Amino acid sequence: MSHQNAALTPRHRLKVAKLVVEDGWPISEVAARFQVSWPTVKRWVDRYLVGESMYDRTSRPKTSPNETPKTVTKRCVSLRMRLREGPVQLAARLGIAPSTVHRILTTARLNRLSYVDRATGEPIRRYEHPHPGSLVHVDVKKIGNIPDGGGWRYVGRKQGEKNRAATPGKPRNQYGGPKLGYAFVHTVIDDHSRVAYSEVHDDETAITAVAVLHRAVGWFAERGVTIERILSDNGGAYRSHLWRDTCQALSITPKRTRPYRPQTNGKVERFHRTMADGWAYARCYTSEHERRDALPDWLHHYNEVRPHTACANQPPFSRLINVPGQYS
Incomplete structure (x- = not known):
């Protein structure tokens, strides 16, 4: 017309x-x-x-040499649905510009994570401490163990129940089914740099939390970061005398969030969401042991390779200024 x-x-x-x-x-x-x-x-x-129509011609060019290939477009949409990553992260995986990724996602109506993922609806309030170690966040992520052969998320409910029942070496409940239990991911993440340290354990007791803190302090110290304060929720491990005494011995000031207000500890909560999408449920693991073995490689990718929008589209390690060999 x-x-x-x-x-x-x-x-x-x-x-x-x-x-x-x-x-x-x-x-x-x-x-x-x-x-x-x-x-x-x-x-x-x-x-x-010449017999042409009297209607307006389309302004679309006959050929578009610089058009994004359809294979790249399909892979971009697939990665968005599977990994829930943003344009910057997807651009790094696909080798194209973030603006191109955003255009593809907008066309596919996937430009907002609320369309494909969980959303709290809470307004975003950003803050950031001035230097690495000024404040770290700590929390525990509880996820179900995977039966041998794969869990129901990838093999389906019916096959998942069969794999669950066939998993050896597990205690049984009153109905004869195996108790697979849970994996507890203990995470310490730096507020300024977003560098994360995580370990997977079978419990979330104070003894385990304190042991993780000791190792995390040493791990950050090797990278030139001295932890000054630590923020946790009101879990039993973080309200214990053992946690308080350990923080005092390490010269760390412990702080806790307001009850029933997880947004205060939002950085580690958001990291756990990224970790769930990128590691815990990213692919079909055939056993819990296989999934736990994959965590160190994913953490390395997150800390040193994956672009982070809060770090000017650079990996979190780029914000650490005293990492050995950084300037060699």
Whole structure:
């Protein structure tokens, strides 16, 4: 359709052309009668002579050499659905510009994670401590263990129940089914750099939490980070005397969030969501042991390779200034 301010509609364009070609009117007289320019009448006459339509041509080019290949577009959409990563992270995987990824996701109506993933609906309030170690967040992520052969998320409910029942070496409940138990991922993440340290254990007791803290302090110290304060929720392990005494011995000031307010500890909560999508449920693991073995490689990718939007699209390690060998 022609635009609303067009002087000639397709019907009048055809009439103009017929007056010139069939009735022999001069182009100048037809232009004056219809109050359009001489080149306008000539354009529709030429189209009529070659048998073309009187409707507007599409502005789309016949060829687009720089068009994004369909295979890349399909892979971008697939990765978005599976990994729930943003344009910057997907661009690094696909080797294209983040703006191109955003255009693809917008066209596919996947440009907001709320369309494909969990969303709290809470407004985002960003803050950041001035240097690494000024504050670290700590929390525990509880996930179900995977039976041998794969869990129901990938093999289906029926096969998942069969794999669950066939998993050896597990205690049985009152109905004879195996108790697979849970895996507890203990995480310590730096507020400024977003560098994360995680371990998987079979419990979330104070003894385990304290042991993880000792190892995390040493791990961060090797990378030039001295932990000054630590923020946790109100879990039993973090309210224990053992946790308090350990923090005091390590010269760390312990802090706790307001009860029933996980948003205060939002950085580690968001990391656990990223970890769940990128590691815990990223692919079909055939056993719990296989999934736990995959955690160190994923943490390395997250800390040193994966672009982070809060770090100016650089990996979290780029914000650490005293990492050995960083400037060699």
